Amino acid sequence: MSNLDKIRKLMEEENVDVYLIPTLDPHASEYLPDHYAERKFISGFTGSAGTVLITKDNALLWTDGRYFIQAENQLYPGFKLMKMGHPDYPTLSEWLSQNIKNGTIGFNYLYYTEALFENLKENLSGEIKFKDADLIGPLWKDRPSLPQDKIFIHELKYTGKTAEEKLKEVRSAMKKEGADTFVLAKLDDIAWLYNLRGKDIEANPVFMSYAIVDLEGAKLFVDREKIKNVLDYTQKFSQVYPYEEVFNYAKTLKDKNILLNKESINKKLYDSLQGNKIINKANPTEMLKAVKNEIETKNEKEIYIKDCLALTKFIKWIKENPVNEYEAGEKLLKFRQEQEGFLYPSFATIGAYGKNAAMMHYSASKENNTKLEKKGFFLVDSGGQYYGGTTDTTRTIAMGPLSQEEIRDYTYVLKAHLMLQRTIFLKGTDGVSLDGITRYNIWQHHMDYKCGTGHGVGYFLNVHEGPHGISPSRKTEPMVAGMYVSDEPGIYKENKHGIRIENILLVVDDGKYDDGQFLKFESLCYLPYELDAVDKNLLTEEEIDQLNEYHKKTYEKLSPYLEGEELEFLKKATREI
Numbered sequence: 001m002s003n004l005d006k007i008r009k010l011m012e013e014e015n016v017d018v019y020l021i022p023t024l025d026p027h028a029s030e031y032l033p034d035h036y037a038e039r040k041f042i043s044g045f046t047g048s049a050g051t052v053l054i055t056k057d058n059a060l061l062w063t064d065g066r067y068f069i070q071a072e073n074q075l076y077p078g079f080k081l082m083k084m085g086h087p088d089y090p091t092l093s094e095w096l097s098q099n100i101k102n103g104t105i106g107f108n109y110l111y112y113t114e115a116l117f118e119n120l121k122e123n124l125s126g127e128i129k130f131k132d133a134d135l136i137g138p139l140w141k142d143r144p145s146l147p148q149d150k151i152f153i154h155e156l157k158y159t160g161k162t163a164e165e166k167l168k169e170v171r172s173a174m175k176k177e178g179a180d181t182f183v184l185a186k187l188d189d190i191a192w193l194y195n196l197r198g199k200d201i202e203a204n205p206v207f208m209s210y211a212i213v214d215l216e217g218a219k220l221f222v223d224r225e226k227i228k229n230v231l232d233y234t235q236k237f238s239q240v241y242p243y244e245e246v247f248n249y250a251k252t253l254k255d256k257n258i259l260l261n262k263e264s265i266n267k268k269l270y271d272s273l274q275g276n277k278i279i280n281k282a283n284p285t286e287m288l289k290a291v292k293n294e295i296e297t298k299n300e301k302e303i304y305i306k307d308c309l310a311l312t313k314f315i316k317w318i319k320e321n322p323v324n325e326y327e328a329g330e331k332l333l334k335f336r337q338e339q340e341g342f343l344y345p346s347f348a349t350i351g352a353y354g355k356n357a358a359m360m361h362y363s364a365s366k367e368n369n370t371k372l373e374k375k376g377f378f379l380v381d382s383g384g385q386y387y388g389g390t391t392d393t394t395r396t397i398a399m400g401p402l403s404q405e406e407i408r409d410y411t412y413v414l415k416a417h418l419m420l421q422r423t424i425f426l427k428g429t430d431g432v433s434l435d436g437i438t439r440y441n442i443w444q445h446h447m448d449y450k451c452g453t454g455h456g457v458g459y460f461l462n463v464h465e466g467p468h469g470i471s472p473s474r475k476t477e478p479m480v481a482g483m484y485v486s487d488e489p490g491i492y493k494e495n496k497h498g499i500r501i502e503n504i505l506l507v508v509d510d511g512k513y514d515d516g517q518f519l520k521f522e523s524l525c526y527l528p529y530e531l532d533a534v535d536k537n538l539l540t541e542e543e544i545d546q547l548n549e550y551h552k553k554t555y556e557k558l559s560p561y562l563e564g565e566e567l568e569f570l571k572k573a574t575r576e577i
Contacts, residue, residue, distance in 0.1 A: 003042055003139055004059055004078050010135045011054070017103030018096070019135055021052040024111045027187045027208070028264040030464055031201050031347075034144040038111070038136040044076040047361060051092055052079075055099075062092050065450025066360040069494065085450070085473070093123035101126040106133035114270040115262035132268070149199035151207050151227045154460060156195075158387050160295030163195045164237050166288065171215055173284030179259035182213040182284070183250070183273065186264040188462045189285035194220065194234065196227075197460065203347050204462045205385060210246040210269070211238075221246040247272045259284075282477075286467050289458070291482040296459050297506065299388035300484070300524060303341070304504075307384050307391040308527040308554075309561050310335040314380075315397055315528070316569040322372040322399065325351045325364035328380070336384050346383035346390050346463040353378045357396070357498025360451060360490070374400035377410075377497050377533075383463055392463050393525050394488055394502035398532045409491045410499050410533035415441040416489035417501045418546050420453065420470070420521070424510055427517040430478045431470040438470065438489050447491055454486040457504055479519055483507045487521070501529065526554040528573035536577050548576045 001009075011019055021043075025036035031048060039045065039052050043061055047070055050063035062082045063071050071081045083089045090098065096105075105120075109132040121130070137143075156162060170193065174182050184190055187206035191197055198207025209222040218238040220227075227234060234240055241249065250272035259279045262270065292300070314332045323331070329349040336342050352362040353370045357379035364370070372378055378399050383392035396410060420438040431454070438453045452471030455464045467477040470485060479485070488502035505521040512518075528551060536544065551574035562570055 002076070002078070004054070004076070006139050007042065007054060007135050008056060010138065011056075011106070014106065014131070014133055014135065015104055016106035016131060016133055016135070017055065018100055018105045019054045019133070020105065020107040020112070021054070021136065022107070022111055022116065023048065023050050024113065024266075025208075026110045026266045026268075027185045027210075028113050028266070029187055029201060029204075029206075030462065031204055033147055033201055033208075035146050036111070038108075038140075041140055042136060043079050045071050045074045045079075046363075047071065053092065053095070060095070068450075069359045070361065093120060096120070097124055100124070100128065102128065104129045104131050106131040106135065108132065108134045108136070109268040109271070110266050112267050113263055114265050114267050117267050118262065146208065147200045148223070148226060149207075150229050151196050151198045151222070153230055153233055154191075154195045154197050154387070158295070158299055158460065159195050160293040161195075163193065166193050166195070166285075167213065167218060167237060169288055170213055170284050173288075174213070174215065174259055177259050177279050177281055177284075179257045179279050180215055181253065181256045181258045181276075183258055183260040183265065183269070184211040184213065184283060184285060185266065185269065186261070186283060186286070188458055188465060189283055189289060190220075191461060192289040192459075193285050194238065196230065196234070198226065203345055203385065205343075205460060206462070208243060210243070212246070212249070219249070221249070261286075282467055286465075287477065287480075289461075290456055290465060290468060290477075291480050292459055292484065293482070296389070297482070300459065303384075303386045303389040304391060304524045304526070305557055305561070306339040306341070306386070307336070307393065308525060309558055310339050310384075311382075311393060311395070311527050312558060312562070312570055312573075313566060315395065315573075316566060318372070318378065318397060319399065322374060324369040324371045325353055325356070325378075326366050326369040328372065328378070329364065329382075332380065332382060339384075339386075341386040341388055343385045343387070346385045346392060350379065350381040350394075352498060353399075354497060355495050357500075358492045358494045358496065360492060360498070360500075362498075372399055376400070376402065377406060377499060379498050379500055381500060381502065385460060387460060390458050390460055390463055391525075392457055392486060392502065392504055393527060394500045395527060396499045396501060396530060396533070398530050402533055406497055406499075407533055407535050408538070409447075409493070409497070410530065411535045411538045412442055412445060412447070413489055413491050413499045413501055414529060414534060414547075415539065415543060417487055417503070418543055420487045420489070421503065421505060421523060421550075422521075422542075422546055424518055424520045425479070426515070427519055428478045429519075431468060431476040432472060434470045434479075435472045438487070439472075442489060442491065449490045449492060451490075453489055454505075457484040457486060459484075479507045481507050481509045481519060484524065485521075503527075523550070526550070526557045528554055528570070531573065531575065531577060534577065544577060551575070
């Protein structure tokens with residue numbers, strides 16, 4: 001029997017008519033420890049987002065435009081792709097409301113947030129029941145165990161604030177919301193709040209935990225084996241309990257005003273908190289974490305010099321030594337490992353040659369890869385974790401002669417990228433407006449990219465963080481000075497090429513004027529663009545000046561650390577046009 005047949009047999013035994021498997025762990029993490037990769041286990045699809053729905057007759061996967069091509073290639077027999085955002089496909093809720101009028105919907109309450117559950121419930125009609133059911137556990141015989149890496153302190157010279165100072169800021173935010181208790185499940189928020197880091201999720205320096213903060217003290221629920229080496233530090237400002245004890249402790253809370261975010265609290269924990277007044281608001285830690293302090297930004301700028309040096313050396317090397325996609329990624333890792341303070345990549349490197357780059361989140365392996373040739377584009381999206389910050393940069397590299405279409409599309413992407421980078425905007429502007437501004441130069445040629453333009457970036461934390469972002473599909477918090485956000489428009493043409501250019505930008509004040517306070521962006525990343533792929537005739541004078549000024553700064557920042565052929569390469573790569 002296939003696993004699909006087996007899960008249907010379990011569904012019958014448990015009287016479950018529909019079984020849902022989201023891409024989540026108990027903390028609503030974007031990336032998961034292998035232990036929690038249940039959707040991948042059952043469907044074969046390895047992307048970072050998607051939900052599986054199984055009935056007696058259907059096995060469906062919903063995922064977004066980043067992964068349509070990948071999902072079509074990876075799904076196990078019996079599964080069908082449902083394209084999110086595509087007019088020909090219903091949403092998950094629409095499908096359920098059209099096809100399920102009565103019966104029982106089952107899912108593991110640990111891996112389904114309260115917000116997802118309430119949204120699901122609101123969009124259904126008929127006699128529908130819900131059941132907490134773990135149907136993957138019995139099938140997954142060789143399931144990976146949870147990581148056991150030790151937790152360590154992120155030192156004050158990097159953080160700029162002590163944990164005690166951060167807890168004070170959180171309590172101040174709690175009082176404003178009328179809360180006496182704050183329940184936090186989001187892993188990067190907990191790591192930031194406590195100035196602790198771990199290694200429970202690959203590329204994300206976090207650890208499996210929950211935190212409960214009240215106006216007098218704090219409690220951390222975590223595996224004691226992992227934290228025992230920093231227990232003396234942690235106990236100065238927080239009591240420490242076993243990880244699983246959070247559910248029992250939550251049940252003891254009564255008549256409290258509890259602040260939490262339903263989007264990151266799993267349904268099992270939420271149900272354990274009944275008997276209290278729930279204040280459903282964004283975690284105050286999220287905004288506090290997103291606005292970086294002066295020490296953090298100083299460190300981040302220094303880290304970007306190191307990271308861009310590694311990337312500059314790599315770009316020179318890859319143009320001279322065409323290898324395969326996987327070998328290229330391994331060589332890039334070696335260049336980063338030469339940089340002081342580098343720990344590990346901030347996400348799995350995307351190194352995609354030619355038509356592979358049309359898949360936004362393509363991943364080469366030792367067994368499956370494409371050899372680079374002396375023509376076309378090689379897209380590299382990569383980043384690093386350093387004690388002093390997190391990096392994320394994309395460059396599309398010309399490996400040799402390019403077609404007119406490739407040059408034209410690269411130039412349009414560069415124009416979009418430069419447009420956002422030079423945008424001045426009124427304080428209070430959200431990411432939807434900035435997204436439209438960025439897409440202008442691509443839309444004018446009847447093209448689009450099926451993803452957001454930018455995401456927040458953590459500080460020695462997750463490469464993706466909120467509450468801000470630049471996207472057409474969802475409202476985010478307005479930009480605030482001190483935030484980091486990516487600028488990464490692209491053009492992706494199936495069976496042809498994929499082009500993306502990405503810098504991380506710092507939001508800075510641009511002064512107060514008669515019509516209000518204005519903001520602008522400052523690039524944290526200084527790395528050459530691909531001038532051999534630019535059609536100067538498609539650029540405005542303003543864009544040419546902006547490009548030349550950026551390359552002048554790039555040379556000034558990187559040249560002191562290079563010599564010989566590498567310095568000559570940088571000089572040519574940053575030449576005026």
